[in-house]
Amino acid sequence: MDWYENYINGMRQTNNEFYEELAQAWTNDYFSDSTLVKKVLEEQFPFNNEYEEYEVHVDTVAEVTVNINKVIGDFISVIFKDCKHRNYRGQKYLYNGETYLCYDKINHLSKVAKTNLIRCNNEINWLDENGSIVTEKVFLGYDLTSTNDLIGKDGITSNKRRIIFVQSNDRTQKIKVNQRFMFQHNQCFRVEEIDNYNQESNADGEVTMIKLYLAYSPMQEVDNQELNICDYYTVDFKLFIDQDDISQKIDFEGDLTATVVNGNDIIDAEISWSTSDENIVTIDELTGHFVLVGNVGDVATIKASMTYNDTVFDERQITIVDSYISDKKIIVVHDDLNELNQMETLEFKCGVYIQGELQQDEVTCVPSGANPNCYSFEKTNDGYILTNNKISKQPLILTFSADGCSDVILEIKLLGLF
């Protein structure tokens, strides 16, 4: 009686399934003909700043104890149409032009997909290790605790404290104790405690929301009030465009490069390129490839800035001329090394450049000075490879020559093993 078994199994429904269907039917009904049905954008999990739109039922939260400090309008209750929808604490939502954080997630036992959100009422800003300005929307607790001042033998200091709820993501997980944040350009707080211990369910042990305990911290000279960032001046980021100002003919194309340093250390930071006038020179925002498209006599400015911190930038002037000046043809050796240890190899590029643009001219190089047994020197497609075979009292002299260019001389000491 296989056909009978199949028939019975196909029509059988558990109690749970029955009530789920009932709840879904009720929710569908609830969504039709209601003024409370809205659209929200929900961030995908794992949190990646990508959002998906959902039709939801938005209402006020009734369970919040209202006092004069709490803003009841910041709390919203959201019901998803799909009763099987699930979310996570700390998940971000965009609704009505504002960012909301989930503080009470959908209970997996609940037949209806209902969650509670709180509006992010502030943001924290800081500089990451690459000098990028990171901004994160947060919920800043309404209440200021410990408003009594701390009385010590050296004086009286403020003792006020705050609590922040923030999504746990790649950026916020790097927040450290004692890191400082500025609010409204005039008040600073430092992180006293990071509560990132609440693992989320069904999230592979991940913590999805972080609670930060903040203590008052006086404003310091290293804080940047204009950018609302604490400890901004403890780092010294500078950006340099590697090429000089450019004077070239119409249709000239080239590539600009830039270097970002923090103090004396070169750092790996994203760079964005822009032009003051697209009718004179166009530039690729990411690569720095530019084309002169204006007329003779036009002048424009190209700007390179850190992608996530446009207060760090450098500029070059671009001038369109009849013809380039030939005496600016130079040999560039892409290395300023002046010593090399035994058993070490250095590969370096060299070429003829005009206004920062590589030409086809061949560069020849003649080694002299050191005993030829002390080194080996070979040509590559775009440069040379030098190996130190043995320590040499006499330095190695490399003379680079090309047609129409002044010679470039490098003196390299061939040192011992260490």
Place this chain on the structure above:
Amino acid sequence: MLQNSNNSSSFNNFEYLDEVPYRVFEYLLTNTSEQAENFWKCIKYADKDCLSKPNLTIKEKKDLIWTGQQNQEDYSLFNKPLVGDSVFTANQMVQIRLYEYQTVPTTRLDALILYELDIYTNERANGLYNDRGIWVERTTFLKNSCLLPLLNGVDLGIGYNFLSFDREKSRGSQAIMNIGNSKSFYGISMLLALQYSNVDVGGTCG
């Protein structure tokens, strides 16, 4: 050339003799024998299975040689004696120190130079399994199975004879387990001899 203004007699010229520790380290760096590779593994890795680890690269080997850095705890090869025991903190496990110990001018033109080679180990890193799987003590392994096979009789290109562990050449040549602070480290000191004469650049023969 000797700058003694004497142009009637030749004397031994000791110029550049101070390069001997460098020459020894250079020899150890460039030697690719099993003993040399074992030596480097044995001073870099403090665990008992250090010999089963991959051979060190030239850069890894060079990084173990101290060249005047303030922070001496991160290095293992020194051309100077140990001063104080402060370097024997948790990270520093094995150290080799090679330096000129004694210069005996046998004649006006000939000398015998003794080099002291100290092998230190932290008490916690004092044993290893050798290449035959036998549990051995680290400093004696370094002495007997690495350094003596490599250095006894080696021609360093300085002096007119070989660096040797030979009592016939010098009565001082010996190895003794006499290093230690009774708390955290101990080691062997070994004296190697080199006969040295360099008269070809001296004054006139007389």
